[in-house]
Amino acid sequence: MTNANATPTVSVAADDFVIQLAQDRGLLHPAQIDAAQALAASHRDPAAPVPRLLEVLNQQGILSSRRVAELLAAEFGMPMAPDMANARITGETLEMVPRAIAARHLLVPLGREGNKLRIALADPLDTDGIDALSYIVKMPIEPMVATPEEILSAIDRFYGKDANSIDDLLNDLSGTGAATDATAETTEPGAEAGAPNADADAPIIKLVHQIILEAIQRRASDIHIEPLEKRFRVRYRIDGVLIEVENPPKRLQLSIISRLKIMANISIAEKRIPQDGRIQIGVAGKQLDLRVSSLPTAHGESIVMRILDKEGLTLGLPELGFLSDDAATFEKLIALPDGILLVTGPTGSGKTTTLYGCLHFINKPDRKIITVEDPVEYQLNGINQVPVRHDVGMTFASALRAMLRQAPNIVMVGEIRDLETAEIAINASLTGHMVFSTLHTNDAPGAVTRLIDIGVKPFLVSTSLRAIMAQRLVRKICRHCKRPYHPDAKEVRSLNINPSQAAHATFAKGDGCADCNATGYRGRMGIFEIFVINEEIQKMIYEHVGTARLRERARAQGMRTMREDGARKVTAGLTTIEEVVSITVGDAS
Numbered sequence: 001m002t003n004a005n006a007t008p009t010v011s012v013a014a015d016d017f018v019i020q021l022a023q024d025r026g027l028l029h030p031a032q033i034d035a036a037q038a039l040a041a042s043h044r045d046p047a048a049p050v051p052r053l054l055e056v057l058n059q060q061g062i063l064s065s066r067r068v069a070e071l072l073a074a075e076f077g078m079p080m081a082p083d084m085a086n087a088r089i090t091g092e093t094l095e096m097v098p099r100a101i102a103a104r105h106l107l108v109p110l111g112r113e114g115n116k117l118r119i120a121l122a123d124p125l126d127t128d129g130i131d132a133l134s135y136i137v138k139m140p141i142e143p144m145v146a147t148p149e150e151i152l153s154a155i156d157r158f159y160g161k162d163a164n165s166i167d168d169l170l171n172d173l174s175g176t177g178a179a180t181d182a183t184a185e186t187t188e189p190g191a192e193a194g195a196p197n198a199d200a201d202a203p204i205i206k207l208v209h210q211i212i213l214e215a216i217q218r219r220a221s222d223i224h225i226e227p228l229e230k231r232f233r234v235r236y237r238i239d240g241v242l243i244e245v246e247n248p249p250k251r252l253q254l255s256i257i258s259r260l261k262i263m264a265n266i267s268i269a270e271k272r273i274p275q276d277g278r279i280q281i282g283v284a285g286k287q288l289d290l291r292v293s294s295l296p297t298a299h300g301e302s303i304v305m306r307i308l309d310k311e312g313l314t315l316g317l318p319e320l321g322f323l324s325d326d327a328a329t330f331e332k333l334i335a336l337p338d339g340i341l342l343v344t345g346p347t348g349s350g351k352t353t354t355l356y357g358c359l360h361f362i363n364k365p366d367r368k369i370i371t372v373e374d375p376v377e378y379q380l381n382g383i384n385q386v387p388v389r390h391d392v393g394m395t396f397a398s399a400l401r402a403m404l405r406q407a408p409n410i411v412m413v414g415e416i417r418d419l420e421t422a423e424i425a426i427n428a429s430l431t432g433h434m435v436f437s438t439l440h441t442n443d444a445p446g447a448v449t450r451l452i453d454i455g456v457k458p459f460l461v462s463t464s465l466r467a468i469m470a471q472r473l474v475r476k477i478c479r480h481c482k483r484p485y486h487p488d489a490k491e492v493r494s495l496n497i498n499p500s501q502a503a504h505a506t507f508a509k510g511d512g513c514a515d516c517n518a519t520g521y522r523g524r525m526g527i528f529e530i531f532v533i534n535e536e537i538q539k540m541i542y543e544h545v546g547t548a549r550l551r552e553r554a555r556a557q558g559m560r561t562m563r564e565d566g567a568r569k570v571t572a573g574l575t576t577i578e579e580v581v582s583i584t585v586g587d588a589s
Contacts, residue, residue, distance in 0.1 A: 022071060064564075065148060068557070072125075078143055081144040085153070090111070095515060110152055177354070215236045216307060218236060227301065232248050232249065232250045275293075276293055278292060321527065334361060342439050342467075349472050350524075359371070370410075373387060385401065393423075399463070421461075430464055443551070458541055462539070507570065540553060562584050
């Protein structure tokens with residue numbers, strides 16, 4: 001540790017080496033060293049550690065930090081870093097090196113040079129830091145030397161001054177008695193019962209903000225705050241997989257939950273029933289919404305925050321995962337003037353994102369679009385969005401009935417859950433409206449049976465449906481650590497890839513790097529099953545043919561299953577065999 005006001009230098013371990021090096025080069029004399037040691041001892045503050053010798057020499061102008069950097073660079077045969085004040089570092093480069101690593105080892109990533117990562121560092125003797133970074137980024141390091149002041153300034157400028165790590169904040173909290181469970185239950189005059197004291201909970205405010213910020217920086221879609229019997233767990237869902245992060249102490253549970261409920265504008269006094277709220281937060285110049293759900297459990301309230309990023313809604317069909325032929329088919333379907341297009345799949349399979357992508361694609365000034373959603377997750381420009389409110393009788397059916405009096409061209413119903421909603425949606429499609437909606441079924445042909453099972457007449461299903469698309473999400477191979485891969489015969493057979501396809505395939509895998517949290521995957525894409533309703537299929541639906549025969553006929557007419565679509569994306573080097581097999585386990589046919 002150094003004085004708060006002291007000029008930062010290289011590590012303590014390097015002090016003797018640098019001083020000896022300066023003496024050998026004739027830059028320091030023994031008398032100057034003795035005087036600096038005496039000055040350091042005479043200025044000792046009982047509340048602060050003794051100033052280090054290099055700090056005193058730097059402050060006296062005898063051996064500047066710039067001269068030290070030049071000495072070290074020459075000794076180790078490293079170049080000096082370019083002017084750090086004018087450095088331009090991309091966000092992609094910064095994501096490779098966590099701020100905690102940069103601050104701990106006094107280094108900054110400058111950019112990739114071929115298969116190497118160029119960094120500026122203050123202490124070339126810190127070989128452990130260089131080795132650790134090489135392991136994290138999975139590539140060799142090309143070090144350059146800069147002064148500690150330049151490095152710290154660059155860290156503040158590129159990573160943000162106040163971006164303390166969660167570890168640092170937890171360390172600060174562990175040393176204080178502030179923001180314990182007791183503070184979460186205190187009440188100030190005029191405050192809501194159970195509201196925490198703002199001054200006492202300032203570290204809690206920073207900790208909660210950092211938990212959210214880190215989740216956003218790591219591309220999480222959800223944040224799970226879960227009270228367990230003996231610990232308080234925090235997990236991020238990244239690319240569909242839950243990853244546990246540093247857990248706050250159990251004693252901070254009430255304070256953190258109270259802070260989140262205040263931010264979401266929900267009652268902190270009510271702990272017996274589920275509650276929903278919303279948080280708006282600005283990050284990196286853009287506004288993000290967090291949909292907050294609170295659920296009472298045996299050991300406290302569980303909080304789940306869904307991170308809603310509007311930028312994901314402007315994706316084109318290729319970005320959603322459509323290959324060119326499927327994209328062309330889907331564009332024709334969503335441009336139809338009337339009928340129903342259903343998107344099916346389990347919760348979390350990207351149905352809403354796909355429907356929003358459709359609306360963005362067809363949202364033109366000459367079209368009136370109205371949606372009814374439970375809840376409205378994203379607010380879209382130029383589109384009338386109606387939230388479901390069961391407490392006042394605003395159900396899907398009642399909202400849809402009222403919407404039709406608004407003379408829309410296109411209607412989106414968040415989900416068809418019952419006969420009443422299904423019948424109104426079908427009637428809307430039969431009176432000249434294009435209707436988009438979702439349904440929970442495992443495959444596309446199964447949606448026909450599902451509609452008939454809830455009571456819709458087969459002739460209404462056959463005349464209104466235009467297409468059904470089932471989908472799942474698979475993780476994409478990280479492009480930074482992607483490498484060619486040759487699967488064995490068993491893996492190839494698991495996706496029914498024939499030898500001629502395998503011979504021309506571009507199989508790949510990710511080794512794992514800092515960009516993908518060492519998983520080998522970064523981002524997700526859809527795999528699809530598009531079931532187009534033609535006259536022959538309409539006749540089969542009218543005759544109440546079962547799902548198996550509908551599926552068999554659709555396959556004969558060219559419908560690809562989700563597993564087959566996944567296999568195409570595996571052979572194109574976009575995802576892996578394991579991902580597709582695991583997500584389409586029920587689609588082996």
